[in-house]
Amino acid sequence: MRIIYSFLVYIVIILSPLIIIYRIIKKKENPKRFLEKFSLNKKEKRKGKLVWFHCSSVGEFLSIVPLIQEFEKIKDIKQILVTTSTLSSSRIFKKFRFKKTLHQFYPLDNIFIIKKFLNHWKPACVIFVESEIWPTMISELKNRDIKIVLINARMSEKSFKRWISLGYLGRNILEKFDYIFPQNKESFQYFKKLGVKRLKFLGNLKFVDEHNQIFKEIKKQYFKKKNILCAASTHYNEEEIFANLHIKFKKKVKNLLTIIIPRHVERTNEIAQMLNKKKLKFVKHSENKKNLNDCDIYIVDSYGESKSFYKISNVVFLGGSLVSKGGQNPLEALRLGCNTIHGNYTFNFTDIYKMLEKENLSLRVSNSKDLGEKTYSLLKNKKNNSKKIKKLKIMGNLILRKNFKEIKKIVK
Numbered sequence: 001m002r003i004i005y006s007f008l009v010y011i012v013i014i015l016s017p018l019i020i021i022y023r024i025i026k027k028k029e030n031p032k033r034f035l036e037k038f039s040l041n042k043k044e045k046r047k048g049k050l051v052w053f054h055c056s057s058v059g060e061f062l063s064i065v066p067l068i069q070e071f072e073k074i075k076d077i078k079q080i081l082v083t084t085s086t087l088s089s090s091r092i093f094k095k096f097r098f099k100k101t102l103h104q105f106y107p108l109d110n111i112f113i114i115k116k117f118l119n120h121w122k123p124a125c126v127i128f129v130e131s132e133i134w135p136t137m138i139s140e141l142k143n144r145d146i147k148i149v150l151i152n153a154r155m156s157e158k159s160f161k162r163w164i165s166l167g168y169l170g171r172n173i174l175e176k177f178d179y180i181f182p183q184n185k186e187s188f189q190y191f192k193k194l195g196v197k198r199l200k201f202l203g204n205l206k207f208v209d210e211h212n213q214i215f216k217e218i219k220k221q222y223f224k225k226k227n228i229l230c231a232a233s234t235h236y237n238e239e240e241i242f243a244n245l246h247i248k249f250k251k252k253v254k255n256l257l258t259i260i261i262p263r264h265v266e267r268t269n270e271i272a273q274m275l276n277k278k279k280l281k282f283v284k285h286s287e288n289k290k291n292l293n294d295c296d297i298y299i300v301d302s303y304g305e306s307k308s309f310y311k312i313s314n315v316v317f318l319g320g321s322l323v324s325k326g327g328q329n330p331l332e333a334l335r336l337g338c339n340t341i342h343g344n345y346t347f348n349f350t351d352i353y354k355m356l357e358k359e360n361l362s363l364r365v366s367n368s369k370d371l372g373e374k375t376y377s378l379l380k381n382k383k384n385n386s387k388k389i390k391k392l393k394i395m396g397n398l399i400l401r402k403n404f405k406e407i408k409k410i411v412k
Helices: 002-025 034-038 058-071 087-093 111-121 135-143 157-165 168-175 185-193 238-249 265-277 306-310 331-335 347-358 368-380 386-411
Strands: 049-054 077-084 101-105 125-129 147-153 179-182 227-234 256-262 282-284 297-299 315-318 339-342 362-364
Touching: 002 034, 034 101, 049 058, 058 077, 058 087, 058 125, 058 147, 058 386, 077 087, 087 101, 111 135, 125 386, 135 147, 135 168, 147 386, 157 168, 157 185, 179 185, 179 386, 185 347, 227 238, 227 306, 227 368, 238 256, 238 265, 238 368, 256 265, 256 306, 265 282, 265 297, 306 331, 315 368, 331 386, 339 368, 347 362
Parallel strands: 049 077, 049 125, 077 101, 125 147, 147 179, 227 256, 227 315, 256 297, 282 297, 315 339, 339 362
Antiparallel strands: none
16 A cells, blocks of 8 residues: 555656646646745755644644744744645745744655655654645654654544555554644544544644734725625635525615635636626726725635635625535634624534534524525624624633643653
8 A cells, every 4th residue: 555655656746747837827836936845945944943833725724823823932942844735825824924934835745855855854843733644754754753743633434434444554654643632522533443542632723713813904994884795715606606695685785795705716717707697796806996886796816815804794604515515614704703604514624613503603504595594684683792702712722722732742
């Protein structure tokens, strides 16, 4: 199995010029930084202790920002490296004013590339986030006696079955971690069944309030007097559902404006074509138009500004939940006092949504009709969630303290 995996990685490396050209054309790769994935970089490493965090994409990165900010306060740590795999996460990273922390794209899981990467950075400890487990990298870190931690670890029933099918190879990889901190009790049990012994449940870092984030303030006067429905992190088909809702509500709800924030901004033109067919007037955020009087739909065609639009919204729908994508983290919108709605497909955030539904903090909808009725009700009758939001913040701060305390002990 290991030989097959290594062979597949070599195939990817051989085909990488074609893959990278394709990804650059699709705007999924940075043409100036793709060499980082081959450990061909000139970024400087400071003398002294370096701690390395690796997370796959935007959501995982945002969940560890408060942790990074805490680790930057430790004098003994001279530098923090954050690696991610996606272009969008590198853009979000730039929005933060870190003092010791820099970003690089994660290297391909090939032994020669990995050795070059580790020889350059020489991390004292490596902290992987959620489900980012790369066999070759994990093995080489263990060979070098570098401490390896998996935080906010997530394992679904589907991924548990995949790990079971790997047999000894799967168990061998997981045994190399010094500690694994699952984000929920379900994941804890799955890791335990796989034979992991160094386990500790510390809570889900996504509950931690990202209060120190640097976000661009939108010009609220342009949205003055608007009754705003926001559909965030939407996927294919979900935008059309909200375009139809807008048509339905337009005469019922005074000054209605629907904001669409697509999960992948490269789909903006596709969404615009759909809106044109429905004869809906729209404005793209990048156009920087001041007059929104005749605007039906406002498309946010940039990354990292969701929070700014949550602040001015009456109702927020969390995308990827009406289609089978697993949903989106609702906590950011809830902390700002938004009324949130989601569909049935929330399997990426099961424990979060269970708690929110129990506290009546977010509404689940089963179909378009249900969505329409509940959205209309929330647009007409606003709720005050301030007491429950305060409870969320207290919970988040406790989880942050627990994680920081445990990881700090390992780093030392």
